Amino acid sequence: MNVLLVLFDLVLLAGIVGVAWRCLASTDLFRAVVLFITFGLLLALAWVRLEAPDIALAEAAIGAGITGALLLVTLERLRSIMAERRSGRRHTPPPDPTGPHALLRALHDPPPERRTFLPALTFALVVGGLLVTALWHQPQSVGLEPVVDAHMDISGVDHPITAVLLNFRAYDTFLELAIVLIALLGAWSLGRHDLIPARPAPGPILPGTLRLLVPVAVVTGVYVLWAGSHAPGGAFQAGAILGAAGILLVLARPRQLPMAPGTPLRLGITAGVVLFLLVGTYGLVAGHGFLGYADAWAYPLIILIEVAATLSIALTLVALFVAGRPAGDDT
Amino acid sequence: MNGLAETVAHTLAPGLLYPTGGAILFALGLYGLIRRHHLVLRILALNIMGSGVFMVLLGVAARGEGAPDPVAQALTLTGIVVAVSATAFALALVVHLTRLTGHAVMLPGPPDDDAPVEDISREAHHADGGPAESSAGEDRSA
Amino acid sequence: MARASVPSNAGRRFAGRGRSRARRALATAAAATLLWWILAGSAALLEPLALLAIVLAAVASLLLPAGRPLPLRPVALPGLLGFFLRSSFLGGLDVARRALDPHLPIRPDFLTYRTELAHGPPLTLFMAVVSLLPGTLSVRLEGRLLTLHVLDRDADTRAALIALEQRIRKAFHDPRDRQASDDGAAP
Amino acid sequence: MIANALTVILIFAGLVFFAAGTAGLLRFPDVYSRLHALTKADNVGLGLVILGLMFQAGGPADILKLLLIWVLVLAAGTTAAHMVAQRTWTHGEFESDR
Incomplete structure (x- = not known):
């Protein structure tokens, strides 16, 4: 067992969980989306560590890149729809970035309600605990790797x-x-x-x-x-x-x-x-x-x-x- | 003492460490899904739950000696592409909902029957016809 | 006289444009071949997918909006490259020093600079490289007036910009030079 | 042996630049200054890492591949910095920064 590698694993996992937490705790949607993109890039790093370069490629390109672009354009759409409704006019052209009325309002989500705190926490802890227990007591198995390997020549x-x-x-x-x-x-x-x-x-x-x-x-x-x-x-x-x-x-x-x-x-x-x-x-x-x-x-x-x-x-x-x-x- | 060291080494192997991390991500996403109200944040929470599942799959696939399990990796690859399409569809629904109702926040609690209901049927008609006309006009002029 | 020369002139320009399109597609295809060789190795150049990649890249270059021609002067390129490598390294060193200094010695400010470079590749290159020089970041271009953000308002930024502009002008044939010489020869 | 030592030294030097860029990102006061730190320091950091890796390359194609990565990141980085700067100029700073 390599101590440096274990250290790397722990730091990476702490980073992933931490970024995911900050993303979900953020009240500003733009910040949440940026953190989610960061989360995707860190995941790509984890997939490389788990010897899955295919998944790392796909995660960086799709999970972080394209999902990030989709989320950002959605925020921009929501912002322009809300501005339209607020100004009472329909179908105004998209905001001109050089214009004086450039829209600055960020999209916000109110902080969560207090009364959902305990049930949500209990539920998440129970589900997470059950998952961890199940994973730790899963029997060792070799998986399907030998089967795939045996049939590679006809693939x-x-x-x-x-x-x-x-x-x-x-x-x-x-x-x-x-x-x-x-x-x-x-x-x-x-x-x-x-x-x-x-x-x-x-x-x-x-x-x-x-x-x-x-x-x-x-x-x-x-x-x-x-x-x-x-x-x-x-x-x-x-x-x-x-x-x-x-x-x-x-x-x-x-x-x-x-x-x-x-x-x-x-x-x-x-x-x-x-x-x-x-x-x-x-x-x-x-x-x-x-x-x-x-x-x-x-x-x-x-x-x-x-x-x-x-x-x-x-x-x-x-x-x-x-x-x-x-x-x-x-x- | 030796047994303890062995247990620690067993626990810190990537085949167990990463699935545990995946389970934590799943629980975290679940918590966020319940607690947050904005639909975009809920979609993010669902994506984080999905990433937790991928992490469990890939971590379990990397267990043991030799090459990791390619079937689990292929399934994860499939899952990522399905996740991005589902996310895109969900985001399109959120944009449509915002166009109809003016907000994309899902507040908890029982439905309030006495609350004034916005008549969205007419608006839907507008929202569907309006942009199409304007964009078609622009296309013609372009 | 002048009127009679118009159609032939237009025709020549059109033919020239067609030739430049073909040249652009060919140049892109050559670059794509080189790229494929870098990525996949020389043995893979005969794969059908290599042909597909090269053809698609050429088509993509034709579909993109045409840029202005790229009148490069190859002799001056090594000088420009050396200048770029040296000053971008100095730029990184400079900003790293400022970022790690506990006193954070930055005095940010905006600055405008009127460049004389021709629109097209020279100006684009100038704007891109300015962001890598020590302490400057190109923000906005209006006509030929470039708005810059500088990290240190007391540094002699203008001299560095003039040096870069001269380097870039040497690396390209300026179309206006040729036009000026044509005008001079005509009467 | 010398090549390996050079690789290690250059990659460490590159990491110092990345760290400096991140320090600038966290410490500088506004969007523009942060862009300075990110584009310039990360450009040099990546350049040094790539230079270090070139000593491990197996042939001219590998060296060109590494160079290509650097050029592409350079082009993307300077474009992104310019676009963010321009957007900040026209739209103002992002609300999260305040």
Whole structure:
């Protein structure tokens, strides 16, 4: 046992729990969101420590990055809606950052009521205590690692997590893509998108950085997708990187959203689920079972599905950030 | 004495330390979920609970000798993506609720039947039709 | 005479724009190839996904709003790079010293600086690098008037800014120089 | 051996700069001054860490990869600092800071 490592574990865990506590105790929502982003980054560090680099990548890109962007834009939307209602006018244009009436009011939550203190504390302590007891008395087991290891040669890829995600437990991944799609349909069912309530910052710095960052993000995203077959990486991380590039583009020029309108967008968003379903059905017909592949075809099919899934996840994340159906189609 | 040292070493191994931390995060998120009123904070609390679950999963997966369990890691990866979509949908609902009612705070207590109810049906109609018109107009001019 | 020259002029500009778009896409594709080699190694350059990455990067560069051309002068680049490395290191050292000093010796203030650099890459680079120089942070640009935040209002910031501006001007061909020489040659 | 020693020294020097940047973030009085501390000190800190890691690189591709990380963080850091400064200029300080 390495004393330094144990010290690192303890400090990291104390930091994670402390940041989570400050986040939930904060009365200022902006502060809570910033602390939540910090929480996500610390979690990524913990995942590296637990030998899960795939999860660390996904946590940093999705858990901290994209969730953080979603939360911040939501706060900005709430602020502009409340300002609209307060000023009694509807549908005022988004606040002009250079204007004299720039909105400064932060969103606040009143401190919690005293009477919920004891029940909540008791409930949380009981649940937490039960969990800890159960975890401490859990019998040692080797898990499924040997099973996965024994079947790696027929999986078509060299990275166990990609093998599990796209071959051994493809059901999970398929249903997960379906859930992502359903979440987007839910958001779209609430109406058309409103403008992102902030104008891009004037000046040449942001466009200049975008011209540098977006091609780099595209190449890096495809690289992470390609690397997933033999190293940490894969469709989800790649989709998150490309989605982040898309969110940057949306933020930089919200007046003309660079999203394909209507049909191409819908095709791209459903590509992952549709292709997965087609390949799965073909497997059923060809006698490998639903979502099964012939061994020789496993690698190209997995790559094909991953490309489609990456496209779908990236587009869906951007669409969820914009929140609402694209303007200009009335179906 | 030796037994005590062994117990301490056993307890401080990452396979037990991190699941314990995950359980604490879960309980903390639960506490925040009950105590806070603003819906965005409640969504944050739910996310923290979810992260606690991920930490338990990954910590248990890292137990023992050899490589960690890839199935648990793959499930966590799936979970993170599901969590972000659910969060995005929940946030869209909060924005919609705020547009309809003017606030996003869920106050505890039994529903007050005598309280004046804002007629949201008309507003919903407005809120749905208004921005669409204006944004379509802007698109045309752009 | 002047009127007759307008269409041909416009046509030439259009062709030039088309050529610059193609050149931009090619440059991005070359940079993407280099990036892929850095990330994935030379053996992976023949993968189909490598081709996909390179094509997508080129397409993305075409979809982005076009920037102004980048008239680099390669001879002056090492000098600019050396200046940048030295002054950004000094900037870090300076702010670290101030932050760790128990007396916290900072006297923050705002400052405006009128730059003569051409809009486009030179000015963008100037604004970006200013934030890494000792004690300066670019806040806002209006026309050519740059608002800066300085950590120490008594430091000789202006001299450092002028030095940086001269370095950057040397590293780029200024389009106005060429225009001036054209105007001079025409009559 | 010398390479390892250089790596350790450079990474420690980099960590000192990161610590100084964090100290500045906590001690400086307003948003702008804090941005100074974060961008400049963290830039040098990361540069030193990367320089230290370069002595452990296995080939030119690794060195370029490390350089790329530094350049990207540099570009992102200076852009973010400029955007935060600009937003503070137009919107005022964030309410939490008061």
